[in-house]
Amino acid sequence: MKGFAWLCLAVVLMPLIAMGQTPTDADVGESRRWANDTLLLLNDTAVTATDTVTITATATATVRDTIAVKRKKKPFYKKIGHALHLLINEFNAIDSNYVEPQKYKFTAMMQGTYSFESYKLSAKSGQSIRFAPKAQVRVGPYFGWKLIFLGYTIGFSQIHIDSKKQIDLSLYTSAIGIDIFYRRTGYDYKIRSVDLGEGIDTQRLNGISFDGLKVGMTGFNLYYITNHRKFSYPAAFSQSTCQLISCGSPIFGIGYTVHTLDLDYDKLQSVIASHVQESDYQLDEGLKFSQVKYRDFAISGGYAYNYVFTKNIMVAGSLSLAVGYKHATGDRENFQSILRDFSFSNLNVDLVGRFGLVWNTSKWYAGASAIVHSYNYNKSQFSTSNYFGCVNLYFGVNFGKKRNI
Numbered sequence: 001m002k003g004f005a006w007l008c009l010a011v012v013l014m015p016l017i018a019m020g021q022t023p024t025d026a027d028v029g030e031s032r033r034w035a036n037d038t039l040l041l042l043n044d045t046a047v048t049a050t051d052t053v054t055i056t057a058t059a060t061a062t063v064r065d066t067i068a069v070k071r072k073k074k075p076f077y078k079k080i081g082h083a084l085h086l087l088i089n090e091f092n093a094i095d096s097n098y099v100e101p102q103k104y105k106f107t108a109m110m111q112g113t114y115s116f117e118s119y120k121l122s123a124k125s126g127q128s129i130r131f132a133p134k135a136q137v138r139v140g141p142y143f144g145w146k147l148i149f150l151g152y153t154i155g156f157s158q159i160h161i162d163s164k165k166q167i168d169l170s171l172y173t174s175a176i177g178i179d180i181f182y183r184r185t186g187y188d189y190k191i192r193s194v195d196l197g198e199g200i201d202t203q204r205l206n207g208i209s210f211d212g213l214k215v216g217m218t219g220f221n222l223y224y225i226t227n228h229r230k231f232s233y234p235a236a237f238s239q240s241t242c243q244l245i246s247c248g249s250p251i252f253g254i255g256y257t258v259h260t261l262d263l264d265y266d267k268l269q270s271v272i273a274s275h276v277q278e279s280d281y282q283l284d285e286g287l288k289f290s291q292v293k294y295r296d297f298a299i300s301g302g303y304a305y306n307y308v309f310t311k312n313i314m315v316a317g318s319l320s321l322a323v324g325y326k327h328a329t330g331d332r333e334n335f336q337s338i339l340r341d342f343s344f345s346n347l348n349v350d351l352v353g354r355f356g357l358v359w360n361t362s363k364w365y366a367g368a369s370a371i372v373h374s375y376n377y378n379k380s381q382f383s384t385s386n387y388f389g390c391v392n393l394y395f396g397v398n399f400g401k402k403r404n405i
Contacts, residue, residue: 109396123284186214212264223253236316286382
């Protein structure tokens with residue numbers, strides 16, 4: 001800055017020297033004062049510029065900090081909602097070359113359901129008894145919106161009002177499906193077959209009503225479809241998409257079920273004695289129990305295939321085998337006791353099968369489906385095996401076309 005001041009002084013004095021005049025002390029002093037004032041002005045300007053740059057940098061940093069704070073303070077529930085949205089989109093992702101997406105928002109359907117079940121008790125000696133109630137037929141309307149599908153059915157079978165309480169619910173996305181069931185059955189069982197050993201005629205027992213058996217099952221099966229972009233479970237069992245090209249997929253899942261079995265063996269022995277001529281038979285001790293209750297932890301694997309043999313018509317089938325660990329429940333049981341009492345003899349193989357025939361034009365649809373569950377439980381003195389399922393006949397229409405289709 002001092003060099004710049006001397007330069008200003010020279011600029012002021014040079015015209016006087018050029019005119020041949022000698023600068024006086026007053027001229028020189030005035031020029032120096034002018035140069036110093038100029039220098040002070042430049043210093044003030046530099047300071048002002050520096051302060052402006054500092055203020056600008058501070059403002060920029062403040063804006064950045066504000067944005068960062070806002071990002072950090074994003075509500076947790078919004079993060080969860082965003083993550084769930086991405087997850088649901090992934091579960092419903094499809095390859096449109098293989099699967100046609102649902103074009104409508106709503107559906108209305110009429111369905112008839114034929115439900116059946118069977119329960120077999122076997123003893124170590126070879127004696128066995130199989131019970132099954134009369135099959136139940138129900139008919140009613142259903143209404144659906146996206147994954148929500150509700151309906152009401154009327155039964156035609158003449159049974160006690162308290163003898164059956166059941167909920168069978170199945171939900172399907174492209175990648176994941178779940179079966180939820182709650183069943184309480186009893187009072188209306190009939191004896192379907194009996195084996196008390198060689199030489200004992202049990203034909204008179206077939207078809208005899210028996211109200212001393214009650215069965216309860218509560219649980220779920222959750223499964224994952226690996227090839228869900230090209231293979232569609234909903235196309236086969238919920239009519240929400242259409243399979244365009246034949247395709248299959250491996251299926252893996254887990255399941256959990258609580259089973260209860262209450263048997264009045266005194267009543268059973270009385271019924272058998274009144275219908276069997278041989279009086280020297282003995283009911284196996286393995287069949288003389290009052291209650292069995294156990295939990296079933298299962299891991300399953302299988303395969304499903306949709307065969308499109310002509311436009312709008314498809315046949316579907318899937319079969320899953322589950323390795324289930326059955327653990328008898330007690331009053332003071334916990335997870336540690338289950339691990340402590342682990343035994344390979346408690347491992348059993350269960351089965352889940354699904355089959356369907358579907359006609360679907362995207363707007364109108366009709367078809368039939370069947371779902372069957374099979375469970376086994378084996379102990380040293382006795383074993384049980386049961387299966388239950390349903391066959392559905394349906395006809396429906398989709399409406400309320402989506403705007404983005």
